[in-house]
Amino acid sequence: MTQSYIPAPWRTQLDATLAKNIEKAPDPFMVSVLQMSTVTTDGRPANRTIGHFGYVGEKPVHATLPAYIEAQADTDPDEKTAQIKSLAALGKYRSDIFVLETHMKTKKVAQIQENSAVELCWYFPYTGEQYRLRGNMHLLSSPSQAGSKERHRILDEQLRPFCHPVDEDVSPIPFDWETLRLNRLFNEPIAFRSWYTWDYNGQRLETLSEAERARAVGQMLDCPYLGEIPTRSPEEGGGLDTQSKEFGQTQHALANFALGLLQVEEVEYFNNNPATFGRIVYVRQPKDQGNQPGHSEWAKQTMIP
Numbered sequence: 001m002t003q004s005y006i007p008a009p010w011r012t013q014l015d016a017t018l019a020k021n022i023e024k025a026p027d028p029f030m031v032s033v034l035q036m037s038t039v040t041t042d043g044r045p046a047n048r049t050i051g052h053f054g055y056v057g058e059k060p061v062h063a064t065l066p067a068y069i070e071a072q073a074d075t076d077p078d079e080k081t082a083q084i085k086s087l088a089a090l091g092k093y094r095s096d097i098f099v100l101e102t103h104m105k106t107k108k109v110a111q112i113q114e115n116s117a118v119e120l121c122w123y124f125p126y127t128g129e130q131y132r133l134r135g136n137m138h139l140l141s142s143p144s145q146a147g148s149k150e151r152h153r154i155l156d157e158q159l160r161p162f163c164h165p166v167d168e169d170v171s172p173i174p175f176d177w178e179t180l181r182l183n184r185l186f187n188e189p190i191a192f193r194s195w196y197t198w199d200y201n202g203q204r205l206e207t208l209s210e211a212e213r214a215r216a217v218g219q220m221l222d223c224p225y226l227g228e229i230p231t232r233s234p235e236e237g238g239g240l241d242t243q244s245k246e247f248g249q250t251q252h253a254l255a256n257f258a259l260g261l262l263q264v265e266e267v268e269y270f271n272n273n274p275a276t277f278g279r280i281v282y283v284r285q286p287k288d289q290g291n292q293p294g295h296s297e298w299a300k301q302t303m304i305p
C-alpha cells in the first residue's frame with residue numbers, strides 16, 4: 001500500500017501565492033523565474049536566475065516522446081521496454097521535489113557535484129511575498145555520463161519514496177528516471193532547446209583554440225532554434241525521421257541536458273506587506289519523528305520578522 005500524497009504545507013502556500021501572481025502578471029513567465037544559489041569549490045556563494053518547471057512526476061508526456069524512444073537504436077532492449085512502459089506514468093505522480101532544467105556544462109552543475117547544498121529564492125512582486133527553499137540537489141544527467149546507474153540507485157532510494165501516484169487505487173506504473181529526463185527536454189520551449197546543442201557553455205571565446213572557436217560559433221549558427229523532429233510518411237515506413245537534422249540535434253541536446261532534483265529541507269517565508277508582515281519557517285522533521293514512509297512531517301515555526 002503506497003502512502004498517498006499530502007503536499008507539504010509550504011507547497012500549498014507557495015502554489016496559492018504563485019496562482020495569485022500569475023493572475024495579476026501581464027505574462028506568467030514574469031513570476032515563474034527565481035534565484036538559485038550554490039556554493040563554489042572555494043566556499044563562495046554563486047547566484048543566478050532559473051525557471052520554474054514544476055515538480056518531479058507532474059509533467060505530462062510529450063506527444064513525440066514515445067516515437068523518439070522507439071527510434072533509439074543504441075538503447076539496451078530491456079531499458080527501452082522499461083522506458084516505453086513508464087510513459088504511462090508521466091504526469092501521473094505528485095511530489096514536492098523541485099525540478100531544475102539545466103545544461104550539464106554550466107558552473108552550477110560542477111558546484112552541485114562538489115556540494116549539493118542549494119538555496120532557491122523566489123520573490124513574488126504582486127503579493128510582496130518571498131520564499132527561500134533550502135535543501136540538497138540531486139543531479140539527473142545523461143546515461144552516457146559515468147556513474148549514472150549509481151545515481152539512479154540513489155534517486156530510487158532517496159527520492160522515489162516521496163513520489164506518489166495521483167490515483168492511488170490503481171496499481172501504479174513506476175516511472176523511469178531517464179524517461180522523466182527525456183520528457184523534460186521534449187517539453188522545453190523551442191527557443192531554449194537549442195542551448196543544449198552548444199558544447200562550449202560558459203567558456204571564454206578568446207581562450208579557445210582556433211579550431212574549437214570555429215566549432216563553438218558553428219554550433220550556435222547551426223542550431224539557433226531546435227524544432228520538432230519531422231516524421232516519415234507511411235510509405236517511407238512512418239515514425240520519426242532519424243536521418244533529419246533535428247533528430248541528430250535532439251540526441252546531441254540530450255547529452256548536455258540535466259535535471260537538478262531538489263529535496264527541500266527548510267522553507268523560510270517572508271511577507272512584506274504592512275498588514276500581514278511576518279516570517280514563518282517550515283522545517284522538515286528528522287526521519288524518526290513519526291513520519292510515514294515517503295511522507296515528511298513539517299514543523300511550522302513563527303519567527304519575529
Ligand SMILES: Cc1cc2nc3c(=O)[nH]c(=O)nc-3n(C[C@H](O)[C@H](O)[C@H](O)COP(=O)(O)O)c2cc1C
Pocket residue numbers: 033046047048049050051052101102103106107108109202
Ligand atoms: C529569465 C532567466 C531564466 C533562466 N532560466 C534558466 C534555467 O532554467 N536553467 C538554467 O540553467 N539557466 C537559466 N538561466 C541562465 C542562468 O541565469 C545562468 O546565466 C546560466 O545557467 C549559467 O549559470 P552558471 O554558469 O552559474 O551555472 C536563466 C536566465 C534568465 C535571465
